[in-house]
Amino acid sequence: MKKAQFFIIDAIFSIIILIMGYLMLFSNFKIENQQINIESQAENIYKIFSEIKAQDLCFDNYCNNKKLEELYLNNEINLNQTLLDVFAELYYKNKKDKLFDLIENITLSYDLIDERYGIKIFINKEEVFSKGKNFLKAKEKITRQAIIFSFYENKETGSFIKYGPYIIEIIIWNEI
């Protein structure tokens, strides 16, 4: 009899827990369905890189993005150009580590890439940045491309040095 009592008590507890679980699952509180599809994700990141100039993030002696500020104060980049142009300039100067760090810092600190998506950035078919694991397995990939010609001023000689054309390719895919 005692055993039966214990079994019944266990069953009652599990039924209570299940009922609580059902009530929580089907309660009125709605979690939003985030509608950032892959095309929007690709368009968002491409527009930020191609429409925002580096100087838009900076004041006279400092920038809101610390990586950008470091590059600017060390005279490694020209601020009066878009972020895509800045990437191309760093690529031209063969500062690929700094290029990777800058892209990583911008995409992470401003939460530009949803965790459901991976991203690769190529300059002239050379991979300069990657985040995500399932590039090869992904069934759907979206690409945005831009051709970059730009220039920077050599502050020592005062001459203008052109670089490009470079083809910058941004590829977004579903990680899930």
Place this chain on the structure above:
Amino acid sequence: MNKKKAKLNKKLQLISMDFIMTFVIYLLSISIFFLGLKNLAFSENSNKIDINSELLFNKISQTYNEDIGFLKNSIINSESFDNFLNTDPQVLYDMIFNDLLIKTPAKIVYCVYLENKNKLIIKNKAIYSNFNPNIDYKSFIYFSENDNKPCGENPNYIYRNKPKCNLNEAILLKKPVLYNKDIHNLYVFVCAE
């Protein structure tokens, strides 16, 4: 006889316990199954709202009224944005948010909010149409901190948590933008039934 009864009792106890455990595990598996299908199952609902993110942000960018058209090329004009925040929700609805859906639900509210890189919501605005004057539309989207304040009631108040919706359908659209010399995320939270 007593021994036989005792043996029978034991067997019945074991059988009933097995039955109960099977029942419990079965219910648990069904619950996990439906939890896993939660997002997929409801996406087939024909009444689900579906707003194209690009269309919405293009409509915001192409507002003909330059005083409140705050978004151009991923850049927010601070002055126009303040004007936008101080404009009547019905006016904004008629100007921008009307005709976004083929079939507009009976209750629909939009909450436009701006989040900085520290994940703080620094500006917020509710937009809705007063289809039915008896319904308090602005109460459908609210911030759970600060006593469940409706979206738009304090446009400049800083919130830590995203707003919540107490209707059946909710979608969140996002666009990174430049505001005050830094990249922010502009969200449009749509809540409808």
